[in-house]
Amino acid sequence: MTRRIVTEPLTRDAFAPFGDVIDTSGAPTKIINQGKCGRYHDLAALDMTGKNARAGISLFLSEKRSLPYLLELVERHPLGSQAFLPMTQAAFLVIVCPDDNGKPGLPRAFITQPGQGINFFRNTWHGVLTPLSDPGLFSVVDRIGDGDNLEEFRFEDPYEVVRES
Numbered sequence: 182m183t184r185r186i187v188t189e190p191l192t193r194d195a196f197a198p199f200g201d202v203i204d205t206s207g208a209p210t211k212i213i214n215q216g217k218c219g220r221y222h223d224l225a226a227l228d229m230t231g232k233n234a235r236a237g238i239s240l241f242l243s244e245k246r247s248l249p250y251l252l253e254l255v256e257r258h259p260l261g262s263q264a265f266l267p268m269t270q271a272a273f274l275v276i277v278c279p280d281d282n283g284k285p286g287l288p289r290a291f292i293t294q295p296g297q298g299i300n301f302f303r304n305t306w307h308g309v310l311t312p313l314s315d316p317g318l319f320s321v322v323d324r325i326g327d328g329d330n331l332e333e334f335r336f337e338d339p340y341e342v343v344r345e346s
Contacts, residue, residue, distance in 0.1 A: 203298035225300035237325035243317035261324025276308030
């Protein structure tokens with residue numbers, strides 16, 4: 182049996198239980214570089230724990246997906262937060278689940294606006310990187326270090342993610 186989830190726009194308030202929205206909404210925190218650059222400062226709470234842990238920057242090149250999308254698997258990172266920063270001006274799909282006694286609860290699906298990135302809080306259940314257009318190139322800031330920082334969960338009954346009407 183397939184269950185259905187309808188996407189919603191990514192907003193700070195809706196996403197707050199799961200992480201940070203990273204974008205240039207509002208006024209810059211500071212104007213720098215001889216008045217030619219606005220700095221949007223400290224937009225995500227990076228959280229790394231464990232032996233030899235540090236934040237690292239990687240590039241991910243993911244295959245384009247389309248809606249409706251079949252959600253069969255989510256994952257979480259118990260030792261560190263994970264930020265996805267698109268390197269193109271294209272929307273992508275973000276899926277998150279509240280924790281329900283160590284397992285993922287009911288998923289929520291968000292569609293970003295072009296230019297938005299996200300940072301998942303440490304230990305947040307989330308879907309895999311899901312670009313909706315090519316190229317699916319992202320800068321990813323996450324934990325590098327010792328220890329197992331990946332837990333996966335497969336749903337017995339998948340969810341079909343459909344676009345908001």
